[in-house]
Amino acid sequence: MLLERPSDDVYYDALIRRDAAYDGFAYVCVTSTGIFCRFTCPARKPKKENCVFRETTAECLDAGFRACKRCRPMLRMKGNEPTVAQLLDALDREPQRRWRESDIEALGLDLSTVRRAFKRQFGMSFLEIARQRRVGLAVESLVTGSDVIEAQLDAGFESGSGFRAAITQLFGEAPQSLRGKTLLKADWIETPIGPMMAIACDHALHLLEFIDRPALPAEIRRLQKTNGCGIVMGRTTVTDRIESELRRYFDGYNDGFSTPLAGHGTPFERMVWDELRRIPAGTVRSYSEQANAIGRTSAVRAVARANGANQIAIVVPCHRVLGVNGLLTGYGGGLWRKRWLLEHEKRMVASLTPMTELQERRA
Template sequence: MFFDLPDFDTLYAALLARDPGYDGFAFVGVRSTGVFCRLTCPARKPKKENSVFYSTVVEAMEAGFRPCKRCQPLSLFGARDNTLGILLASLENDPEKKWSEEDLVTAGLDPSTVRRTFKRQFGVTFLEMARLRRIGKGVNQLTTGGEVIDAQLEASFESGSGFRAAIVRHLGMNPSQARQHRFLKSHWIETPLGSMLAVADHQALHLLEFVDRPALPNELTRLRNLTSSEIIMDRTPVTDRLEVEMGDYFAGKSCRFATPLVEHGSIFTRGVWDALRAIPAGEVRSYSAVAAAIDRPRATRAVARANGANQIAILIPCHRAIGADGSLTGYGGGLWRKKWLIEHEKRMFSR
């Protein structure tokens, strides 16, 4: 069911030809330099005896190779670069800071590059993200009973009128109205497969998706409508718990998740999701097998639709459902991620 690498000579010929057909499916480790590259890397090609091929970036990194700075094999999958990591950490460590382009220049960064990188990865610029983070802290103060002036100071706004204008512009309501409104809190979680967006209240998780999933904007709109809520940037205890469990999962320590969930689906759909959770980690099932497990053997297509409607990736393991012929099909986060998750779980349970 997975991509089987061709023989060494075929791969080496593809490397010399810089064949784009293997992009994402094959990587070359260069023993003489200790780096691994895409086969399309423009750098000088290694000798045969110095070349070793891998089907995933994870295998190459586990073998001790580091990613090439020239062809950036991790960026093929939208993985965040070092600049993203530094700025996201800075934002988390000092969310009250009022960032400007001058701050980026002082940090030795090019503002236009940072702008493009964040826009491509998250759909907002870094300065917009920093501003949303500040507003989120202020709204959180309001919704927990704080006074407007306290919320203004929490959000690091010097001007009351500026804070009120920011709240109205962001939420479509004034601070007094916001105090009575329900809010869900969104937070980015970094993973080896790229950034994920978690949306939770103080009791449970509502959504967990990769931020580059094309359907994510529509999913957020649907979630707002279903819950009659607005979504702001902030953490909750649920987010903190999820982040720990996700860390253990990607470190290969555990496939168990105790984070409470809110499942926005019909009785049938939630039954499919229960069946997905019943698939042991490290194993897969066909959609028809899932349909049989819920005593609806003729509902294979409906099961596939319910699988695709899942908005809580990994915790509701829709990646464990495959085609009847063993093929990887239909994963909103990208088939390469589905393949990675299945192999990751197989490795965990093959030790």
Template sequence: MLFDLPDDDILYRALIERDPSFDGFAFVGVKSTGIFCRLTCPARKPKRENSVFYSSVASAMEAGYRPCKRCCPLMLGGQKDPLIDNLLTALENSPDKRWSEDDVQAMKMDPSTVRRAFKRQFGITFLEMARLRRLGKGVDALTKGNQVIEAQLDANYESSSGFRAAITRQIGLKPSHAHRHLFLKAEWLDTPIGTMLAIADEQTLYLLEFVDRPALANEIDKLKKLTSSEIIFGRTAALELLNEELISYFSGKNQVFKTHLAEFGSLFTRKVWDALREIPTGELRSYSDLAKDIGQPSASRAVARANGANQISILIPCHRVIGADGSLTGYGGGLWRKRWLIEHERRIAMKSSKKEWGNESGK
């Protein structure tokens, strides 16, 4: 679902203009209210930094957002289907209930009609949606280290075998192993040069890339395999710190990042990444310079490969490396962004230098 959305610039413009062409294909989650809406919602528009875009109702709900009561994003075409509306209201009022077709019939609805209506509109049936709500509680309890029986009861499953089987199908591992399984969180971060995707756990950042980077899909698949993890949208302490530091960086204030980074490269690759972080803001290095910095002057090609393997943009500043002739070389986020970042950091360095000079002259 991460790659079905257009660029955030397009989506936010559509949101401001209430463009109906995205109706049913894109939704906006508002961080400040916890509500998600159609892009055509008549309500007051959120600020850009409070807007997160999703490609489906399901992904917005899975991220914890509630449907807006004004634009009714769960209702196809903005028209309320009484059948769907009544069941969604019932589910909202009783999210822990073990729903069955008997319950649907008790509400004087035909189960097959309900099944087709939900499948057509949401891609899943009503009973599947209800089970996902309950399973979500169970997964959350397991990942916090609760005993399986406690998580089973929390998810309102009477059968331990049924709960174990459901969890295994849902997250691909045994419930008793869930507390050891890594669930990484992803977040869209807006910057002056485009939207970035950040992936982290509570303490550590694993990936930070511009969303239009061609290799992003492969990088995410690789990360999932390396960490044996699943990736869901959400916020963590690491993502909160990263967002604050990026805002400061792009405003020209911050030059040092304290966000803890996960590095999966070889010893040589990590040496290159460490050397990248040693390049002062506003300065540049060639690949051969970097090879000399790590004590391996003949390894400039290997240095270039390590530079290209970096999955944490800006914080590991691979944009500070240029060709031996001074030309800009390949950059996954695009050469125009590399040029922008170099110029941005040059101005930061000049401003810092003038400030230091002024302090010295004032002594």
């Protein structure tokens, strides 16, 4: 139990209280600003829905967040090694510089001492941290329409091939193809049955899954490959819209979902998913009934595979399809969640029915 990760509720409560006991053990990443902080940061506390909690600064950096300049989470509160503070200060002054080992030696620092200090504190070297900062600045420049060569020079890369390799490694495509594009943005949405990850562009929702779904990493890689662009932390108006609709759903309102969905999948899969959305809340089907509904009576297994390939949980309600004899089966978010969702929808429909009948009688 001592090794169990605290819940986001516990973390957020500690953040609001500015609990110093968490310093060095957890950090808050603020999706609305792209910055990560200590729990004791004096800045105004963000809304809970804009918070993602990480256990190390390396995780925060890997997710694309920048260190807060007020609370300086990259520095320890006590006993920080002078070499670490000195180099981080230098990096803040020149984030676009291409730092080399010779630059570290020019500051009168021992390379092996610096390497051990940064690995011990951050799990990565100073040069790796500096590289992430440069690449992040370059991507920001590219997506606003800058020329590749201009972004390359601004980021401190003398070699075009080195710059392309760095961008490709992080975002899966070459710099010139990033120019002028809007990257997909990923953010967490809290629900009563666990946090979900929503990935969206400015126009449509591309993925909505529970973050503990085992297939989620593979789905993200497939999405990245299919769209040919990178995924960064952040929110869009689509994210806000699906979060609002999910909140009403979990509050018991049977309004349905109107958030636009991206058109992923094969034609057959899209046909199966469209039919899933026609299943009313509070009802269930078998896989064979689902196959009959799309006019493919012999494609029961193919329908089951298409259900499993659905990456928009709840909105495309594959949880409303059951196995043989009504058995709970085939739900990537966990069978306990499938049962919870079905029972929730039954209660939701039952609570709304009497009001509907009363309105009809009055009419």
